[in-house]
Amino acid sequence: MTAALLSMFSLVTPAAVYAAPETTTDTQEVSSDSTFEMSTAYPGISVKPGETTTFDLDFINQTGSGQDAALSIKDLPDGWEGYFRGNGGQINKVHIQSSGEVSEGLATLSLTVPEGTAEGEYNVTLEAVTDDGESSDVTLTLNVSEEENGASTFTAEYAEQQAASGTAFSFDTTLVNNKGSEQSFSLSAEAPDGWQVSFTPSGESNAVASLNVEAGASQGITVSVTPPETLTQGDYTIPISAISSSEKLTEELKVTITGSYAVEVSTPSGNLSVDAYANDKKAVTLSITNTGNVDLTNLNLTSSAASNWDISFDESTIDLLEAGATKEVTAYITPDSDAITGDYVASITAANDVATSTASLRVSVKTRTSWGLAAVAIIVVLGAGLGYVFKKYGRR
Structure with missing residues (x-):
């Protein structure tokens, strides 16, 4: 009896031991083949009534083979509308490769709150x-x-700037889309007449009139503002806008024009060529014009010319020259006594601590000589002598 029981036990035990690992192995294989998941990066958001928002859906498939997955909305509040989008159209299924990596944004849920x-x-x-x-x-x-x-x-990082007129201003701005879906923004500015305003996305070289910003993303934009050259001093405000289908975002840029400082040296006719004689003072009328939009004070007149030349002014300092005004000053140019015939350059400069201008006069030197008069006298004498000879001996 005992021997029989021992015999039966020896037959059953190996089978039981053999079966246990087989069952465990099957269970592990099923567990490793069951990894499939749909998710979204932002499952909780705030919305307004009447707003349409979107959710990007991500998928991961570790089942060991590519899978087609049917998409559906199991629970949707009354009156709400929702559908899935992909590849530019409405969808109800996606194919997920078994890569073991997340397929980001494979589908998008569009959801409208009534x-x-x-x-x-x-x-x-x-x-x-x-x-x-x-x-x-x-x-x-x-x-x-x-x-x-x-x-x-x-928003603008530095919304207020100042400089002289003719300066191009550059404002760094940031456009942030805090909505749950991508938005397309049109960009515009309300600038005074004659102003130029352009919008250039950060990292790009071309200006744009509109751009798209993804949900939760930001976009840097450089706003270039160029006022007219002749702009007067003062404060100017340039409202800028970024407008989408659901939002109108505005910012104000402020520009302070401190004034432009400029002076020009010329002649009343604009002709910068004069004739002169060696060691002879030549008077030249100069026009000193304030071409900026700010009054200029203490303009000093200086000159440079060839060695041993002398240049002086009837007024070497202009105490006040109003914006847009012109003052005539006489310069006296005396070439060197040994200057030979030819063209020379004499430079006239008007300058103070904020503006400067130089005019280059071409001075043509003509050297006087007595040979011309002597030649005339000789001709006269010879003519008289010939006349006397003909008169005295002509009838012989």
């Missing part, structure tokens, strides 16, 4: 089911509120 929806918290449940029966749910929580908790922003 006008008049009461404030509060609402849940939307999404489901993805593969052909193999694997499923994954995502619950979205939307806080409906009339307040602009998710309002986007358009």
